[in-house]
Amino acid sequence: MNRKQIPLSKEDLEKIAREYPTPFHLYDEKAIRENARAFYRAFSWAAGFKNYFAVKACPNPTILQILKEEGMGVDCSSQTELVLSEKVGFRSGGIMFTSNDTPDEEFVTAVRQGAVINLDDIRHIDALERSAGIPELLSFRYNPGDSRSGNVLIGLPQEAKYGVTRDQIVEAFRIAKNKGAKRFALHTMVASNELDENYFVETARMLFELAVKIKNEVGVNIETVNMGGGLGIPYRPKERAINTDALADKIHSLYEKIIIPASLAPVKVVFECGRLITGPYGYLISRVLHVTSKYKEYVGLDASMANLMRPGIYGAYHHITVSGKENEPHDCLYDVTGSLCENADKFAIDRNLPQVESGDLVVIHDTGAHGYSMGYNYNGKLRSAELLLRENGDVQLIRRAETIDDYFATMRFPGAPVGV
């Protein structure tokens, strides 16, 4: 009935929790690798296929290292993410820099690294030239405006702060060419957490057709078409995962219909998926502190929005199971809350669960992307550890939990008016 599983029994989890206090994030290496390989297999027709993993989804060096071993690059959005990626060993063509409202120093770092720079705005060409010089390879983020519908999470493209508009995109490539760029890439990102693969098929069609138009009007060959990210995952048990095989086949057909006749081949097809890559293979493990009865029934966890913000700020659904009680009747109705003094700090509202007791271990599913990375210290909460379930069954610490000294770090400096 409930197809969402964690590959660990209650006894396994209790054993881990004896070594690492709850709450903690746990990632499943085997599942991450298998999923990465299936994604790459689906696109094996596309020479040079690559996924640039969106670092913001899971900025953990060990996870990035695993994805590197599976052939992925990284998509960075800031100086810090560029530095992190370089430290993990990503180099030049393995780094995409898709930023927004970019400070000069980030252009400098990205150019020094040889990253693929994906400009968010036509005026950023000047900023890039001034700060770091125009690199040989330049990419632009395209925003199709009202010619695409967007989706619920990302909103209407014409309301989004990102990208180069329909009226600007051809001109952007012309300017880049005139300023000395020799190689060109085209990118878009018009959906977030979208489960309909046809949405991305239409994105491919849009970009392929635009590549042809750019070739015709500016005389430059787009060498890489970057479909962005936005591929969703089934957070709810009844949702269906994207069929990446079908997606790849349909994009392949479009490639043959549009790219080949235009003599644009070979064009590299790449993605910037984050959520699709790690989302389903991470779990937030938390212990029940209190089960209480007010005007509603509450399950109070030792985790909070500090560990997972999506339910609180987006009203996002995350599946919840109670370890060891997966097959018990789900006949109790609870709000599952975190421990913040913040009204929105609820992991689930009116959720049917088995009868929960204080001390139970609760598994919050699909926290492998935009989970830890969105955590904060509100209410003085400390961020949790990240653990990796290795392929051989070992559990390894891949990020230590924050300590109270981490919390105090920025309050302690020479000349601080109040010592703490």
Add this chain to the structure above:
Amino acid sequence: MNRKQIPLSKEDLEKIAREYPTPFHLYDEKAIRENARAFYRAFSWAAGFKNYFAVKACPNPTILQILKEEGMGVDCSSQTELVLSEKVGFRSGGIMFTSNDTPDEEFVTAVRQGAVINLDDIRHIDALERSAGIPELLSFRYNPGDSRSGNVLIGLPQEAKYGVTRDQIVEAFRIAKNKGAKRFALHTMVASNELDENYFVETARMLFELAVKIKNEVGVNIETVNMGGGLGIPYRPKERAINTDALADKIHSLYEKIIIPASLAPVKVVFECGRLITGPYGYLISRVLHVTSKYKEYVGLDASMANLMRPGIYGAYHHITVSGKENEPHDCLYDVTGSLCENADKFAIDRNLPQVESGDLVVIHDTGAHGYSMGYNYNGKLRSAELLLRENGDVQLIRRAETIDDYFATMRFPGAPVGV
């Protein structure tokens, strides 16, 4: 026309920005002290009046020290906030512990400190007794359910995860008395950022009447009535601040009508205000990186949701001025965005401003509460410094900006699988 001001000219701000790179939070000591004194003056009729400042609003030790000098206590919601408050020098009756879904070790710390423990749930009496013992003084948080309407931000009281219900509250005091508590306090918090002072007058009436009921039914005298926080501030220029003098007078009348005839006097009246105390006297100072034209016009700042999350997650209004252009015609329509790759990262949508240029210093107002404290590191963003404008006009660093080493701190530990 625009009555919102920062007490610093463009030249002043540029001078500060030469020493401390933008973005930074800046607090106005003089205004904070004057406001604190006015609040206390309004309640000078109430013996033992105290505001327990909600640490979560602005957990900076120098700000807490200033409020301590003005006679305030602290309201803590977690272990970390308790430790921070103790380090600043708050002791016993100066610390209120209003937590939620509380772990045992926090009860232990609070009892050790002699903090006033404000229990969120009737079942927490047992948890407190088991973990730390029942202290002499015990407080309960009351949730009136559908007998109060709540307000937009906090939602309906009967949907809130907080407090002891109408059916439980008298019993809670009875149990506490039977378990040996000798002194009692009563608390509620049913609104957030509410600007209608009459809402809090009704809260006072509700608590005073409940105190009488508890005396009659359990035979205990409530010695402190804690009105909670939730007193709003005028984020929008046309909004009116709460008249705390009028509020105090009306509560005084109710005190004489309800508390005195019931022979309950003296009852201490206390609050847990955070936003009202520091909110209007903090500013987020940011520099314009790019002004861009897409399907809309954008002002891109070097700040982001990492520095101020309220507009992005609540759609909250924060007033924005452009330093040195306060009196220019506000005839340009912009979205003011942060630099995150996150669609919600906008400080304002469709805001009329003077014509903005790259390099301008922008002042985001009313960030003195729930500003820095809600910051995160999403997209690898580093949290900003906090500065204090001293009463003598000096500017002092009261929290250093995060560095990239802070960001890496939890990735660096013995045995880390990937070195960074």
